[in-house]
Amino acid sequence: MAANLISEVPIYRKGFGLKQEVAGELEQDYHCELIDHLQRHDFHLKLPQVEVFLAREFGFCYGVDRAVDYAYETRKKFPERRLFLTTEIIHNPRVNTRLIEMGVQFLSGQYASGVKIGDLKPEDVVLLPAFGVSTHELKALEKTGCVLVDTTCGSVANVWRRVERYAREGYTSVVHGKYNHEETIATCSRAESQPGSKYLVVRDLNEADYVCDFIRHGGDSEEFKSKFEKAASQGFDPNLHLRKIGVANQTTMLSSESLEIARRIKVALADRYGEDDLGNRFLSFDTICSATQERQDAVIDMVKNPLDLVLIVGGFNSSNTSHLREISGEKYPAYHIDRLSRIQGSDLIEHRDPETGDLVQTKDWLPKEFCRIGFTAGASTPNQVIGEVIQKVLEIKGVDVLALAQSMTGQPPSRETVE
Numbered sequence: 001m002a003a004n005l006i007s008e009v010p011i012y013r014k015g016f017g018l019k020q021e022v023a024g025e026l027e028q029d030y031h032c033e034l035i036d037h038l039q040r041h042d043f044h045l046k047l048p049q050v051e052v053f054l055a056r057e058f059g060f061c062y063g064v065d066r067a068v069d070y071a072y073e074t075r076k077k078f079p080e081r082r083l084f085l086t087t088e089i090i091h092n093p094r095v096n097t098r099l100i101e102m103g104v105q106f107l108s109g110q111y112a113s114g115v116k117i118g119d120l121k122p123e124d125v126v127l128l129p130a131f132g133v134s135t136h137e138l139k140a141l142e143k144t145g146c147v148l149v150d151t152t153c154g155s156v157a158n159v160w161r162r163v164e165r166y167a168r169e170g171y172t173s174v175v176h177g178k179y180n181h182e183e184t185i186a187t188c189s190r191a192e193s194q195p196g197s198k199y200l201v202v203r204d205l206n207e208a209d210y211v212c213d214f215i216r217h218g219g220d221s222e223e224f225k226s227k228f229e230k231a232a233s234q235g236f237d238p239n240l241h242l243r244k245i246g247v248a249n250q251t252t253m254l255s256s257e258s259l260e261i262a263r264r265i266k267v268a269l270a271d272r273y274g275e276d277d278l279g280n281r282f283l284s285f286d287t288i289c290s291a292t293q294e295r296q297d298a299v300i301d302m303v304k305n306p307l308d309l310v311l312i313v314g315g316f317n318s319s320n321t322s323h324l325r326e327i328s329g330e331k332y333p334a335y336h337i338d339r340l341s342r343i344q345g346s347d348l349i350e351h352r353d354p355e356t357g358d359l360v361q362t363k364d365w366l367p368k369e370f371c372r373i374g375f376t377a378g379a380s381t382p383n384q385v386i387g388e389v390i391q392k393v394l395e396i397k398g399v400d401v402l403a404l405a406q407s408m409t410g411q412p413p414s415r416e417t418v419e
């Protein structure tokens with residue numbers, strides 16, 4: 001049987017052997033000839049009006065590829081059944097909208113259809129997203145008796161195994177991540193897998209330093225609890241639960257920051273309890289996934305070129321995309337957009353403010369004269385969306401895109417949905 005049986009409910013984790021059957025649809029929905037061309041030509045295109053640099057690793061990662069593939073296969077396997085996603089399968093509006101067009105309904109999140117877990121019937125089919133679900137949600141789904149198709153990425157499951165080990169061995173899991181991100185919620189539920197086991201989520205170095213201070217000197221535990229109210233287990237007591245720590249991270253965080261957080265916590269424990277006792281008090285494992293690391297490294301490489309600006313394409317709630325912006329923004333003006341329509345000509349671009357997360361506008365963002373632009377995209381962005389963004393910038397710069405496409409393929413460019 002293709003499924004693993006957990007309790008009474010079949011959970012499919014290996015697809016349905018329909019890869020070939022859905023390949024055409026996936027190609028049509030997400031493929032882009034311009035991106036293929038750039039990949040064949042050293043990720044670079046130089047024209048009289050503009051020079052384009054594309055990061056060497058960008059867009060769909062192995063986990064997203066697999067999740068989207070399973071979603072299409074599931075639709076093909078169960079064409080007549082009601083098909084649900086617990087929430088966004090990945091953080092990309094194009095992909096989620098396409099799944100809605102295919103009849104997939106969402107149980108929660110911004111695309112929620114109104115159907116709740118309690119409304120599900122055994123004949124319904126539910127897809128679990130690439131970043132997984134919490135143990136609590138999984139149990140609730142199992143109770144309904146519906147068919148589950150699990151697209152959780154292996155790299156996320158790897159973090160779960162790590163924090164489950166911490167819990168078994170009596171360590172509190174300190175997770176570098178965003179406490180309200182689906183992946184971190186799922187990971188934290190595994191960190192509590194043993195009676196009394198606890199977790200704490202730290203978002204950045206500032207929060208880590210606050211925790212380190214408490215480890216070293218103690219402090220106001222009420223203030224601590226209030227600061228991490230949403231980011232710690234129920235009943236978390238900093239006086240009790242910061243004595244043995246295992247560090248892990250959301251797979252899509254900035255890897256340099258994750259490593260530094262682990263280092264600072266290790267030093268704080270050594271300061272408090274002595275170097276000799278560290279073996280019993282500190283565990284760490286870098287759980288940044290290789291796809292995230294490769295995309296970050298590729299942007300670091302790309303911005304070594306002299307550029308005028310960088311455009312980063314990906315969902316606004318996509319953690320890995322926001323880190324690509326962070327890296328780019330250290331050197332050049334960098335604009336994180338989630339869809340093509342954010343570019344409103346050379347005069348105006350709407351993009352995500354990295355500090356507030358709000359949508360902001362920047363005027364005259366694109367130089368009128370010749371310029372060099374870097375492009376990259378988060379792990380949940382299809383090539384077609386990146387290609388459309390590049391194409392639009394070329395058009396604004398006065399490039400004859402039709403002639404360019406014909407020179408690449410012998411065909412005019414396809415103009416798919418413009419969001």
Ligand code: SF4
Pocket residue numbers: 061062063064130131153154155156251252289290291292320379
């Ligand atoms: S970003 Fe990494 S962990 Fe997340 S789905 Fe992709 S490969 Fe898996």
